Amino acid sequence: MTVTQSPQLAALALNEIGKLLGRLTEDQLAALADGRAHVEFRNDDEGVAGARGPARPPRAAAKDPVDLDAIVADIKALTEEDAVERYLIDRDRDLPLPRLRELADRIGPPVTSKGAKSKAQLRKNIAAGTAGLLNRPASAFGAGWDR
Incomplete structure (x- = not known):
């Protein structure tokens, strides 16, 4: 694993993390802050050790319609x-x-x-x-x- 040296890429990733945190409830945020919960990173493009193919099947191309x-x-x-x-x-x-x-x-x-x-x-x-x-x-x- 290599750590990125790109501040722009890190800023984009941090923005995505901020969006995720914005969708959590008060209880979920409190549990995360207290150490009773954790955030897990999964890359759908990488396989799981010992498994063949991606960790999860690729998501369907069709998205839910926007209201x-x-x-x-x-x-x-x-x-x-x-x-x-x-x-x-x-x-x-x-x-x-x-x-x-x-x-x-x-x-x-x-x-x-x-x-x-x-x-x-x-x-x-x-x-x-x-x-x-x-x-x-x-x-x-x-x-x-x-x-």
């Missing part, structure tokens, strides 16, 4: 643009660019998927068109600037 309506409800409950972007980044694997465009269209105006060439830009559009609107002063959208 876009539930994601829309989650986003609409968030009040900060940064929180919306973080939420979408955390769901990045579930939301390839075509699904992200579908999500933006499902949210509806003022969110637009038109012109967004990247997932990052589309995430910003969604954040600005949802939580961003809650944080802008009414004068920017109303007659407050009329003289």
Whole structure:
């Protein structure tokens, strides 16, 4: 076993571990912190000693469908643009660019998927068109600037 010298790779792995910890319950986190539980690393590509082939059969290519309506409800409950972007980044694997465009269209105006060439830009559009609107002063959208 060789330890990586790549800080970028280590940061990506640490991000995945952070996502895992974010899905644990309070009790599970407490057990882990107290040493009553442990996290185990398994690489599905490597075989188990004495066994032939991979430790587990490869996962099926088909994924569970993503519930876009539930994601829309989650986003609409968030009040900060940064929180919306973080939420979408955390769901990045579930939301390839075509699904992200579908999500933006499902949210509806003022969110637009038109012109967004990247997932990052589309995430910003969604954040600005949802939580961003809650944080802008009414004068920017109303007659407050009329003289």
